[in-house]
Amino acid sequence: MADEALRRRRDSFDEDPDNYQAARPSYPERVYQVLTECGLGPGARVLEVGPGTGQVTGHLVAAGASVVAVELGPGLATRLRRNLADRDVTVIEGDFATVGVPGGGFDVAVCATSLHWLDAEVAVRRLAGLVRPGGWLVVWWTVFGDPERPAPWRVGLDPLYQRWLPGQRRNPVPVPLRVAERTAELETGGWFDLVGVEMIRWTHLLTPQRARGLWGTFPNVRELDPDQRQAFLHGVAEVIAGQPGGVAEDHYVTALYTARRRTDPAA
Structure with a gap:
């Protein structure tokens, strides 16, 4: 994707913070179990890249961590500050590739469904400079539609994509599931050693309203003209409404x- 298109899609999340907060499902509990295994707990210093409205941030501070959160979107950053106004969270607004981050020596750095919006080589180098030797980098993405367990009702979305977003159906292997490529990115520069890769499979129930909201957060859908976008989202909601009980x-x-910051000088 061209740089300009990438920036435009990345910026789209800031256009409607209210819907983003309401529509995005939470992450499975296993994610937070792994974070705890990597040092999340009382007194931990955690760097979060791309916190959005604080879906993960709230869990981090509830575990007793002190969090520095770097958020690109001013609208999302404002909502994050409001949501966690009385918690130990410092919100820095700006592009992680260039914005100043105070201090260093973080015990854990997390990127929840955000690293793909950055130049991986630049981001990993910056993260290496901010995470202490022996500390952890934990990166994850949720793929909305597990290719190994396709939901039968999703065939009803095909005509909508063919009409409004031709050529934009999901790739056979979504980017987060290309393990060799993601591993190479995290190990670039020799700063981190990959420790683990885990595929956490789970189920989410969609109502017409939830589906409309969720698809409304996807950048390719937000690129549509307003009338086209509403027609597409209405179609998604209709597909869900047509399922037994109106739930899919x-x-x-x-x-x-998960990757660990190397301690040897060669890194």
Whole structure:
């Protein structure tokens, strides 16, 4: 994707913070179990890149961590500050590739469904300079629609994509599931050693309203003209409404990568 298109899609999340907060499902509990295994707990210093409205941030501070959160979108950053106004969270607004981050020596750095919006080589180098030797980098993405467990009702979305977003159906292997590529990114520069890759499979229930909201957060949908976008979202809601009881079970997979900051001088 061209740089300009990438920036435009990345910026789209800031256009409607209210819907983003309401529509995005939470992450499975296993993610936070792994974070605890990597040092999340009372007194831990955690750097979060791309916190959005604080879906993960709230869990981090509830575990007793002190969090520095770097958020690109001013609208999302404002909502994050409001949501966690009385908690130990410092919100820095700006592009992680260039913005100043105070201090260093973080015990854990986390990127929840955000690293793909950055130049991986630049981001990993910056993270290496901010995470203490022996500390952890934990990166994960949720794929909305597990390719290994396709929900039968999703065939009803095909005509909508063919009409409004031709050529933009999901790739056979979504980016987060390309383990060799993601591993190479995290190990670039020799700063981190990959420790684990885990595919967490889970299920989410969609109502017409939930589906409309969720698809309304996707950048390719937000690129549509307003009338086209509303027609597309209305179609998604209709597909869900047509399921038994007006509820559809959707299958997701969260791809979780853990890497440890190397301690040897060669890194």
